Amino acid sequence: MVERKKIELPADVKKVESVGEEAEFPFDISPMYEGERIRKNEMYVELGGTEQPGFELVLALPEEEVEDMKVTIVGPDLGEMEEGKAYPYAMIYYVAGSQVETDLEPVIERRNHDFQNYLEGYMHLNQRYDIWIRLGKGAIKKGLKSLVQIAKATMMLFKNELPFIEKIETLYITEATMVEKLLNEVAMPIYDERDARVEALHDEDVDEFYSCTLCQSFAPTNVCVVSPDRPSLCGAISWFDGRAAARVDPEGPNRAIPKGDLIDEIGGEYTGVDEFAKEESGGEYERIKLHSFFEYPHTSCGCFEVIGFYMPEVDGIGWVHRGYPEPAPNGLPFSTMAGQTGGGKQIIGFLGIGISYFRSKKFIQADGGWYR
The missing domain is CATH 3.30.1650.10 (Bifunctional carbon monoxide dehydrogenase/acetyl-coa synthase(codh/acs), Chain M, domain 3)
Structure with a gap:
């Protein structure tokens, strides 16, 4: 340590x-x-x-x-x-x-x-x-x-x-x-x-995930779900961090989310997460797949470290870090894509993530992961 x-x-x-x-x-x-x-x-x-x-x-x-x-x-x-x-x-x-x-x-x-x-x-x-x-x-x-x-x-x-x-x-x-x-x-x-610390732990090893609602002041319908295989979009909260926060402040921004039943193992969809998403988004969204880019993707707040964007010309997915000042291969800079991606929306073709999600074995696995 x-x-x-x-x-x-x-x-x-x-x-x-x-x-x-x-x-x-x-x-x-x-x-x-x-x-x-x-x-x-x-x-x-x-x-x-x-x-x-x-x-x-x-x-x-x-x-x-x-x-x-x-x-x-x-x-x-x-x-x-x-x-x-x-x-x-x-x-x-x-x-x-x-x-x-x-x-x-x-x-x-x-x-x-x-x-x-x-x-x-x-x-x-x-x-x-x-x-x-x-x-x-x-x-x-x-x-x-x-x-x-x-x-x-x-x-x-x-x-x-x-x-x-x-x-x-x-x-x-x-x-x-x-x-x-x-x-x-x-x-x-x-x-x-x-x-x-969290890389040795996986979604299937735990019974609960954790929420983070800190960004709802900027993105009211954002539903940030933190699992062992998917850190917060800002990269600052891991599953262990969520657990520690929920223990000392169970009514705070980091609350336990019972996983419920598994719906889609590859996409990472659970009944408990869907129920939580519906409640926290005010009914805006009813389904979230934690490891999917295109089908019911995780919402994006605005504090994400990286934006993923679909490139139809090559049927591939590109990624741009917020610190990169030049236009990405799609011709758009990070700032422009952030406006399209953020706000707590579920946007097909754009996805905000934390950098450490790249190291996850379940990284957008519903869409082929790194092979996409």
Whole structure:
């Protein structure tokens, strides 16, 4: 297992530190802001995204190593950033509590997307090493001056919504060299370790799958079903992560889905999944095949890491990663296809997936898998 420890900061590094709760915030905090979009002409700055590196990471540590409600900012803060520019961004959270364990790290990490979208004037998209943040000009005009305020509000939400987190500390970094170094040397090995853990387990080995409804604020009819052979579309939640989340918060976004009876072994269709899909989509969809590209495919939210697209000229399926800026072989860039694929829709010919699904033995097996 990759060792969990605090990031060692150079003695001469430029940093801002703040300890304790914030008395008040210059922005509203409410679920009503989920789904808020900040367009380019409305943004003050962009953090991470397509132009700069970025990542978010949660590390479970012993209680004595976490200084509760402390924030450290390394690199330029908001007041030192140039309007309209993009900057690197790392968000690292140290968490502790009697119930906090390593298995919960990715679950807590994924809720960062949820809670930060409660903040007025702050848009959080994607996950892991794909985070894309925009701060609106309106938030700056209302008095947002520092990332310390963002961190304090986020930590408050973590502790209020996930009471098993007894202590939390935050490190935000906007210095390019350090973000790149920590992404490659700390974050990526942990992400890879999480993904490798589930590869020995398969759909037929378990009685329950797990849901993830975090993206329903952006895609109301999305039905994300996480099985051993099919991770979440964002790539951040595996079957083990879903199980850990359901145990500590059974009414939260990750709930157990009884598989029910097997309908289609190759396509991956189960009565329990179909019943759940009908309920969670508001009746929009009644059937989902977990391992099918064309027939009753899994819905796609918008946080997917990769898009699959059908190419009728060769009767084949192509795949494009969200980080690829050029047009795919079908002439469309990722951004255009994302608009056609996402929104919680079941689109024949387009499919959003998490990267680790490529390693699954059941990867779109109903359509020939890699041979297609």
